[in-house]
Amino acid sequence: MQRFNRNIALMAIWIPDLDGRTGPKYLQIVAAMAEDIASGKLAAGARLPPHRELAYRLAVSANTTARAYAEAVRRALLRGEVGRGTFVRSPDGRKDGETANSLHRTRSGPIDLSRNLPLQGFAEPHVRRVVEEIAHGSRLPALLDYQADDDLAFHIRAGQAWLDHCGVSAGPDEIVATAGGQHAVLCTLMAVLQPGDLLLTEALTYMPVRAMAARLGLHAASVAMDREGAIPEAFEDLCRHAHPKAFYLTPTLQAPTTVTLSHERRRAIADIAGRHGVILIEDDVFGPLKADRPAPLATHAPDHTVYVTSLSKTVAPGLRVGFARAAEHLLPGLRHAVNVSVWMTPPLTLEIAARLIVDGTAAELAARQRQVAEQRQALARALLGDSGLVSDPHGLHVWMPLPEGWRADAFRARCAQYGVLVSEARSFAAEAAGAPDAVRICLSHEIDEARLQKGLRKIAQLLHDKTGNYELGL
Structure with a gap:
């Protein structure tokens, strides 16, 4: 029974995948560990097996796993605690039980x-004014109820105005309102891809999109980048050999690299997507910050681009309102995804955003x-x-x-x-x-x-x- 319990324990411990790796064995273990931490397979605070137990499982010497753990500590991947064990280090170096960095802004601490x-505070007096207008107006009862399509006309007109401010022309029947840009991206993935489809992202990308893809059962691959952003030739090579269904990218003020794709690269990527039938998901939440940017991808490939924008990165971070513009054949799936995920974008929040857009305040805040x-x-x-x-x-x-x-x-x-x-x-x-x-x-x-x-x-x-x-x- 004791040996049986030991075998069960070994099956439950973290085992690095060393297949195809080269170089010293201890560095192979560290590389596998780094990848599993980055992917979330090894979460912050997770306890690793004793190095001798891992050595037994990998059929290597205890000295090899000891060197791997020491190297991982030196690289700030792990931390050791006397009498407790070895743990995955949190991204900000804190220990279990300590308050991790959050979205809250303080004037003390790290x-x-x-x-x-974006900076908060600029929008507060304007939002306060709009909220007071709504509170004393006649539309409040309707905004507290479920909405029919006819009720959304003012919000959609505001979406048209914001898209126009972003450089994208759209008819009222081409716009879907969402609960922020991230929600718009999720709805787009739900609308245009099926489990098993291949989603492309830039090699360095907004990582929640990769998490969404995993949750939706999508496969993911990355398009190589250089100092000027995503490389069109790398995109086309994947189109020819991997047959992706969609390509998510941030052409303007790319996070994290800050790169803005040139007009030439945008045209090339739009052309490649059109020839291979790939849907482009253009995340342009930072677009309004850069007035001199090239025209959005959606202007080059309107029939196979879902254009996403929002107010949270440029107007107020807590104003969770976004807009997606798509061609007619993609809109039923987008609207259904909104219904499935939140039923309807909160009308009261939409009303606040719409009024700020229509009276010009949103553009001034950006x-x-x-x-x-x-x-x-x-x-x-x-x-x-x-x-x-x-x-x-x-x-x-x-x-x-x-x-x-x-x-x-x-x-x-x-x-x-x-x-x-x-x-x-x-x-x-x-x-x-x-x-x-x-x-x-x-x-x-x-x-x-x-x-x-x-x-x-x-x-x-x-x-x-x-x-x-x-x-x-x-």
């Missing part, structure tokens, strides 16, 4: 440069965000220097490839020790093993600019502090 949200983004981008360049820093004057974040000798996981962990939270490239990588050594630094989550300056100065100090270098250990 300086959070990991959240890509312009205000753009102005602050320019100021904070200038601050980041001044404190971090231009060497290697990838940024856009109108974006809310910067992308920082690290100097030689720094690993992104170690740099992120060192930043956390200094009280600054950043995101490493692996958090966005479709394939963790190929993630570059780089970090994303967000500039708008912190309310207090003095805290932002302090955080950027600490990062700059780390970059020049050779005692913090990964090669010298953590």
Whole structure:
């Protein structure tokens, strides 16, 4: 019975997949561990088996697994606790039971440069005004009830106006209102793909989309990128050999790299998608921040592009209203997905957003965000220097490839020790093993600019502090 129980325990422990890997065995184990952490298979706080038990399971020496664990600790993947064991380290370096970084903005504690949200506060007086108008108007009873199609006319007209502000023309029958941009993307995946279909994303992408794909039973693959964004030739090669159904991408102020696709690449990608029958899912939530961007993909390929925009990245983060524009043959599936997921986009929230759009306030608030983004981008360049820093004057974040000798996981962990939270490239990588050594630094989550300056100065100090270098250990 004792041996039987031991076998059951071994079956339940984490076992790295080493098939096809090369190099020293202990580094193969570390690489597999990093990939499983990035994919969520190994969650923060998960307890790993004792290294001798893992060695037994892998049929390697205990010295090999001990070296692997030591290397993983050095890379800030794991943490060891005397008498308790070895655990997966949380992204911000905190221990179990400690408060992790959240969406809440505070003026104390760690300086959070990991959240890509717009500044709050600009919209408050305008939303307060609109809410008071609704409260004293005649539409409130209808907004508290279920909505029929006729009730949505004002909201759809507002959606048309916002899409026009984003550079996309749309008829009222081509628009679906959603509970934010993320909801619009989820509904699009539900509408245009079936379980087993192949979804493409950029090699570095908005990772909730990969999680959505997994939940919906979709296969996923990534399109290679260079300094100018997604590579059209790589997209076409996948179209020829893998036959994808859809390609999700963020052509403007791409998260995390800040890249905005050129007019030429947009035309090429639209042409490739048309020839191979691939649906483009264009996430343009940052589009209104960049007035000089090329025309959206949807203008080049209106029949096979679902264009997604929202107000949460440019007007107010808590105003969860989005709009999806699609061709007629895609609209029934989109509307059904909204019905299945939330039945209807909350009418009261839609009314607030629609009034802000129609009276011009939403566009003014987006312009205000753009102005602050320019100021904070200038601050980041001044404190971090231009060497290697990838940024856009109108974006809310910067992308920082690290100097030689720094690993992104170690740099992120060192930043956390200094009280600054950043995101490493692996958090966005479709394939963790190929993630570059780089970090994303967000500039708008912190309310207090003095805290932002302090955080950027600490990062700059780390970059020049050779005692913090990964090669010298953590």
